[in-house]
Amino acid sequence: MSAHVLIPTTSNLPAPRPAPDRSGTPTPGRPNRERGSSPHEGERLRPLSRGQVEDRRQELGDLYAEVSGGGPWAWNEARADFLRHLASDARRPGFSLLIAETTVLTGCAYGFPLIGAGPWRADFGGHVREGLLRRVAPGRLFVVSAIVVPPRVRRENQDRAWNLARRLQRRLLADDGAALGVTLVEARNDGIAETLRSWGWRSAGDGTLTAVPPGSCRVLVLTAGT
Template identity: 75%
Template sequence: MTAHMFVPTTPTPWNVPAARPAPAKPHPHPYSRTPGRPRWERGASPYEGERLRPLTRGQVEDRLQELGDLYAKVSGDGPWAWNQARGAFLRHLAADVRRPGFSLLIAETTALTGCAYGFPAGGAGPWWEGFDGHLPESLFRRAASGRLFVVSGIVVPPRVRREQPDRAWNLARRFQRRLLADHGAVLGVTLVDARDHRAVEALRSWGWRSAGDDTLTAVPPGPFRVLVLVPGT
């Protein structure tokens, strides 16, 4: 098993015709200044109203198609998203849901707006396949203690990457904190394709750091990058 992080991007495959841009509509910029503080600093985030709740294993299996639809919509809502991307997401999710301790959170208002999921890492077993050669020995020791949590996926709308990703109310950060807190983890870990620069940058903006790389400037060898997350981030 390879715990790929599913952070939706918006790919533009060569065989998908580009959509004709819609006429621009004037609207106030979300960070435009008004008298006093900037809009995003005044009061609570409008996205704090999204309720987070866990799904049981059975509920996840019952809602697989709905979760796949969510992934396709936030991935660009085009033919590529509804076919290749959606299929890959569902295959990985169906494999993860069978793992001991698997946990999936959804965010919803009147509709499903996001999800995040993962599972605790044990001292032995197949969870580490794909991490081999990338994970520092210190993290394997933490896994042996049962306090390392693998975050397999964070599925959120593009605005969660764009709008104040460093804020505590950011939906991705809320997902992360809840997953780690619910499992008493001392550290979160994930594996991401090193070529997926948008996913790497999104995760960094939400507090993830490269394992064993404090400066974040060196790129570890190999096709994948291991990122770690401290609880409370």
């Protein structure tokens, strides 16, 4: 078992459906406002309780499927996969889920602290160097399982503090009081690894994406406040 960052990419899901040009991409005669104040900063972030997560489970699944794109079969498969992971992680101690919304749901992210000595920690420890587990205080290592955001957030202004993915991941760690975020990415998912790096994630132990054997996982970490 491993953690999964559920970010739709061209490497594992169909390309997103075309959307109206609301992303701030420059066009002739139109300044690029994205490099100044964010036109998307009106998106509010707030946590959901476990009961609220259950109440909005179907809506969260719809969000993931919608940003994934593709036809009906791919839509249903993506939605079912997301909901399976969500149901599993929601049972973990300290589970936390944030949503982003305007008048509609626009994104979400969730995870849980790595605490205790349960089976998940034992599995996780098989991928992570002991030095990483020792360098943070118990309970201050937070596993980020999912970041679900629209395609524009993955493609544009990834280095800006107001990028929605950065806001979500930063708030998750802050709310938990975590010192370090961590996730496992399957070795074949280069697109997911590169997307995470654009949001400030780094390979554990160094600043590069090192080669890993097929079937194994990359370990990526995120410093709180990034």
